[in-house]
Amino acid sequence: MSRAPVGVIGTGYVGLVTAAGFAELGSEVWCVDVDEAKIAALRAGQIPIHEPGLEEVVAEQRDRLHFSTDLGPALEHARLLLVAVGTPPTYSGDADLSAVLAVVDSLPASDRHALVMKSTVPVGTGTTVRRLLADQGKGELAYVSCPEFLREGSALRDFRHPDRVVIGDDGGWAGDAVAELYAPLGAPAIRTDVSSAEMVKLASNAFLATKISFINEIANVCEETGADVVEVARGMGLDGRIGSSFLHAGLGFGGSCFPKDVSALKQLAGNSGYHFQLLGAVIEVNELQKRRVVAKLEKHLGHLVGRRIALLGVAFKPDTDDMREASSLVLSARLLAEGARVHAYDPVAEERARELMPGVEFSQTALDALAGADAAVLVTEWPELVGLDWSRAAEAMGGSLVVDGRNALDPGAVRAAGLTYEGIGRP
Numbered sequence: 001m002s003r004a005p006v007g008v009i010g011t012g013y014v015g016l017v018t019a020a021g022f023a024e025l026g027s028e029v030w031c032v033d034v035d036e037a038k039i040a041a042l043r044a045g046q047i048p049i050h051e052p053g054l055e056e057v058v059a060e061q062r063d064r065l066h067f068s069t070d071l072g073p074a075l076e077h078a079r080l081l082l083v084a085v086g087t088p089p090t091y092s093g094d095a096d097l098s099a100v101l102a103v104v105d106s107l108p109a110s111d112r113h114a115l116v117m118k119s120t121v122p123v124g125t126g127t128t129v130r131r132l133l134a135d136q137g138k139g140e141l142a143y144v145s146c147p148e149f150l151r152e153g154s155a156l157r158d159f160r161h162p163d164r165v166v167i168g169d170d171g172g173w174a175g176d177a178v179a180e181l182y183a184p185l186g187a188p189a190i191r192t193d194v195s196s197a198e199m200v201k202l203a204s205n206a207f208l209a210t211k212i213s214f215i216n217e218i219a220n221v222c223e224e225t226g227a228d229v230v231e232v233a234r235g236m237g238l239d240g241r242i243g244s245s246f247l248h249a250g251l252g253f254g255g256s257c258f259p260k261d262v263s264a265l266k267q268l269a270g271n272s273g274y275h276f277q278l279l280g281a282v283i284e285v286n287e288l289q290k291r292r293v294v295a296k297l298e299k300h301l302g303h304l305v306g307r308r309i310a311l312l313g314v315a316f317k318p319d320t321d322d323m324r325e326a327s328s329l330v331l332s333a334r335l336l337a338e339g340a341r342v343h344a345y346d347p348v349a350e351e352r353a354r355e356l357m358p359g360v361e362f363s364q365t366a367l368d369a370l371a372g373a374d375a376a377v378l379v380t381e382w383p384e385l386v387g388l389d390w391s392r393a394a395e396a397m398g399g400s401l402v403v404d405g406r407n408a409l410d411p412g413a414v415r416a417a418g419l420t421y422e423g424i425g426r427p
């Protein structure tokens with residue numbers, strides 16, 4: 001059976017992965033982006049982001065994937081227009097909806113098209129967009145909220161195996177068409193209204209971020225009391241009501257989603273007169289968590305003036321080159337402010353990181369970054385860094401302190417190399 005063609009507006013992480021995923025399921029996909037250079041690169045088979053497997057799928061599906069800066073072909077061939085444009089935070093903590101609104105403005109009146117919102121937007125955006133469409137004489141365009149839950153680094157896997165597909169609409173043809181589009185993935189479909197669908201997304205991200213800040217606070221108490229947060233999380237996680245995922249203590253959460261979405265939900269509540277106290281604490285704990293490493297280094301090294309610190313990994317998490325809200329940004333700036341010399345290594349994110357981390361020296365290998373270092377901090381748990389040969393690291397280093405900012409190393413292996421191991425919330 002032939003699959004419905006789709007339009008995808010915005011070819012960032014979400015848009016490109018979604019486009020590749022639907023092409024793989026058999027749809028012709030018409031991708032649109034305002035960035036001419038990006039479209040030219042995609043037409044030439046170049047993928048502008050690091051996402052495991054994506055390049056291969058885009059290459060395999062090149063006959064089904066069409067790229068253009070013009071909305072025309074997408075409108076001609078597809079009824080469902082999936083919107084996956086950026087909604088970055090503004091200075092006030094609200095989401096910047098200008099890219100979404102530009103898409104709305106660019107659409108013609110039509111009773112055969114639907115706008116399917118994949119971008120993360122504040123609750124109420126669907127209502128605003130439908131009002132705008134009506135004001136512009138385009139009220140016949142259907143609107144569906146279908147938030148995205150994929151994670152960077154495992155985005156294709158998440159597309160192929162979603163835990164659920166959330167579809168919010170007001171009962172026309174488009175909600176059923178979106179359900180049909182996702183049906184081959186076999187995930188439970190949550191059919192609901194637009195505002196509830198929008199809230200499912202924000203509340204899910206805020207809850208996961210809360211889990212992380214919670215376990216980070218438990219880790220900090222473990223440090224005071226001699227318990228090991230890794231054991232504590234293992235014991236907690238087996239309780240089916242709690243679950244073991246997102247209970248990994250570390251340097252805090254980063255990325256383009258959690259920090260932005262937690263602030264956006266807090267701001268959304270504030271705008272309507274409700275003070276969301278819990279989320280204020282989630283954000284504050286996350287900020288402090290990145291900075292606590294400096295105190296750990298000082299505990300062992302005394303002052304940091306002139307000390308050489310090696311940062312192992314700088315991306316906000318492994319398997320991505322994304323530096324948005326990476327813990328390394330705050331950590332490196334704090335270390336430089338304390339007078340330390342900061343050397344960093346990341347297998348993929350160096351190019352993006354260089355611009356954002358002035359004053360940091362980048363090395364081509366982990367061992368080069370470690371050369372002469374008084375201390376090493378594991379910031380991003382890339383497999384290459386987790387599997388480092390600690391005897392060779394010990395030979396390269398000038399000092400002996402290893403701070404495991406992700407609790408990802410084997411403390412025994414680090415200690416066996418004659419190094420001092422400090423985790424997060426571990427004795």
Ligand code: UGA
Pocket residue numbers: 120148149150151152153205208212245246247248249250251252253254255256257258261316317
């Ligand atoms: C997150 C959500 O997991 C996705 O479901 C959602 O679609 C996405 O945001 C989004 O809204 O677009 P992502 O930001 O790609 O995905 O990455 P995660 O794997 O969720 O990690 C986020 C941050 O939390 C990372 O900095 C990671 O190191 C940190 N983290 C995660 C922890 O510190 N501890 C954990 O136990 C888990």
